[in-house]
Amino acid sequence: MATIKLVILPHAVLKDGTHRIRIAVNHQGITRYIPTRFKVETLTQFRDGQVLNRPDAHTLNIKLRNLLNDYEERLYNIPSLQLYSCTQLKEILHNGTTIDKPSTFQAVATEYIEELRQDKRDNYATLLERNCRYFTNFCKGDILLASITPYIIQNYVRYLKKNYRMNDTTIDMFISRTRTIINRARKQNLVHYDIIPTSVHKIQSPPERELDITIQEIITIRDSSPEERKLIVARDVFMLSYYLGGANLIDILSYDFRNTSHFEYVRTKSRNTKTGDKRISLTIPSEAEPIIERWVNKNTGKLDFGYKFSYSNFSRYMNRGIKSLAESLHIKHKVTYYSARKSFVQHGFELGIPLEILEYCIGQSMKKNRPIFNYLRIMRDHADKAIRTILDNLKLDYPH
Structure with a gap:
């Protein structure tokens, strides 16, 4: 158990012959010292944590007691002391600040996960939730953001490898999710680091996903005439994404298509992560209108495919449909919903x-x-011309 007390070091004499009063931090059998601004002139003026034989001794002792109380409160608020070396604990105490509600990793993660679920980004929310559970298990409870150090991240990597037998790629994913929460806290000015804790772990760039398909394969999907409802939905949703500039599924499903000729929105994926209004505004191309008309609910303006389960389930259902459709059309490339965007x-x-x-x-x-290009504002006209060029290219004859 860590302890702190007031001491002076007899051998550490200052140039003017005085002795500085220090806070001794004892942890794991090791002692480190935090200097204070208080000094005594001789060794006889300090004994057992008290200033003696001075006219101002009473005043100094009150100030020292208040200072020690402050450090004791900081020590009390640090969870999982066993994770730190004595030197690290000393740095945390010395650089810490007294706050009414300490910001913790789990608190920031929980808030962000709730936002993601409200935005129906359930898959990513689940991944962050899982990492939060592993990280707090590793720390043996919640941990102050200010207490997270590179040393802790390095040990977390070892923990994941030893306890869950994760390979390097999977570990990179978990550290990336840990970094997401830390960066969110930093952006909210909840914590400041001289060295960002996750910087000690180099995350390898993921391999480029070759999910784009040829123009002829897009045409093949567009012109297909499946009979099974699941495949019809897959074809229409896939092509609608392509027609609307590679829009994400969640943004298409949440859009109100009533009384509008435009598709204007802020990506759900970036709504809570980017500053400024990242609004996208496109004119709905004529190719997309029959699909919207076929599936739109006249009462809500949203697309309704008769699927009553959660968004995550529908996403999986739709991706399975796209895969089955591609296989039935003998498309050799891997095809997912993301292939439309790519x-x-x-x-x-x-x-x-x-x-x-x-x-x-x-x-x-x-x-x-x-x-x-920071000075170039891309407007709807630029986007409309680009989309028209891409869609008109589908009208050309391509060899089968």
């Missing part, structure tokens, strides 16, 4: 459409390494 960008790029316009269409952040 193919839209790839086809646009091959047609010479500037990346900045394609990024606007799909709601992707413009890259910071292209500063000239």
Whole structure:
């Protein structure tokens, strides 16, 4: 158990011959010292944590007691003391601040998970929830954000490898989710780090997913005439995403298509993670209108495929349908819902459409390494022309 007390070090004499009063932090059989601003002139003026033989001894003792009380409260609020070395504990105490409601990892994670569930991003919320459970289990309880150090992250990696036999790729995923919560706390000014804890673990870039399909394969899906309802839904949802600039499923399903000729929205995925209004505004192309008309609920304006289960279940149902449809059409490439988005960008790029316009269409952040475009505002007209170019290209004859 960690303890703290007031001491002076007889051998540590200052240049003026005085002795500085320090706070001794004892933990795991090791002692480290935090210097205070208080000094005594001789060793006889300090004994058993008390200032003696001075006219101002009473005043100094009150100040020292208040200071020690402050450090004791900081010590009390640090969970999982066994995770820290004495040196680390000393740094946490020395750099800590007194706050009414300490910000903890679990508190920030829980708040973010609730936001994700409200936005129907249940899959990602579940992944963060799982990591939060593993991390708090590792820490033997919730942990202050200010207490998270690179040393703890390194030990968390070892913990995941030893207890769950995770490979490096899976561990990278969990550390990435841990980093997400830490970065969220940093953006909210809940915590400040000299060294970001997760920086000690290098996360490998995931391999590029080759999910785009050819223009002819898009045409094959578009012109297919499946009889099974599941495959009809898969075809229509897939093509609608392609027609609407690679829009995500959740954004299409939550949109009110009543009395509008435009598809104007903020991506659910980036709504709570980016500053500013990342609004996308597109004119609904004529190719998309029959699909919307076929499935729109006249009362709500939203697409209704007669599927009454959760969004996550429908997403899986729809992806299975797309896979089955592609197989029935003898498409050799792997096809998922994401293939519509990926193919839209790839086809646009091959047609010479500037990346900045394609990024606007799909709601992707413009890259910071292209500063000239910080002054370029991509408007609906640019996006409409780009989409029209891509969709008109589907009307050309391509070899089968």
